[in-house]
Amino acid sequence: MATLHFANTPESSQRTRRRSQRQGNAVPLRRRIFQPAPEQLPPLPRLLVVRRDDTHVGAHRDQGEAWCAQRPPVSIPRPPPRSAVDPHYSYRMAFWKHLLVLFGGFNDPGGPKTHYLGDTWVFDTQEYKWTQVCMGPTQQSPQARSGFSFMAMPDGVVLHGGYCKDYTKGKKVQGTALDDTWFLKSVFKPEHCVTEPNFTLAAGWTLTSS
């Protein structure tokens, strides 16, 4: 669990002070920065800002308190990575280098809802092992789909189109055909490359017959 270390001004509320005593490591604040005039305070009674460096900055309007909290770097506990692929149907696979890449498909257990899948797996033919890649909330990935095109190119794997059903609550279930294109590639940085290669791939469509 993440531990928050709070620092309080002397006028802080009992609740915040208790939290500070419990978690320690108080960092004194300069009140002139964190205590603006009452008319400048937002209408909400309490304001909490999480800055990019994981510092929490807060203010309480009624009691004139201000605090700063530093969240130490923590590792979010995650379930252990799965080593086997769940049952899939209508997925696509492509061989890229020595990797067998699997994406998407659906799983229809028989209920009213079809579970469309958007997970990416690779089977390493050198180690005979399945590994799930491109997982996590920060990883960009195509949405779950089935019935798409999946082609291995020398530099990566192209994905285009597909179909998925929208199960938004309160709306009629509707199937949607997709028209987006994705490219799975390795962002390996060669040793001689000083800076990160800064380019993106464009899908240049050429109509040859219609």
Place this chain on the structure above:
Amino acid sequence: MDADLKLIKWQRMKPKGQTPHPPSRSGCTGVVWGVTGKGSSVGCMTLQSPQLAETMPTSAVLFGGVTDVMQDEESIESVFYQDLFVVLPMTQAI
């Protein structure tokens, strides 16, 4: 090898310029057409000219597909496509 697998990322490809873009569809079949290494062709299409094989970038060829069009509550009409598209992955400076 695990370290390399962590470097595998998805990247969205956006159509470049005003080139025709295939309408949304599913079930279209694609093959790779082009050259890997020294003039060997990949896919189901054979390159007739060795000179072309030297210069032709690897591309993906897509044909056909289907889209469902919902007419009303009761009926759905499916549109089947018979067009052929070539997608050329190109590097593009930001």
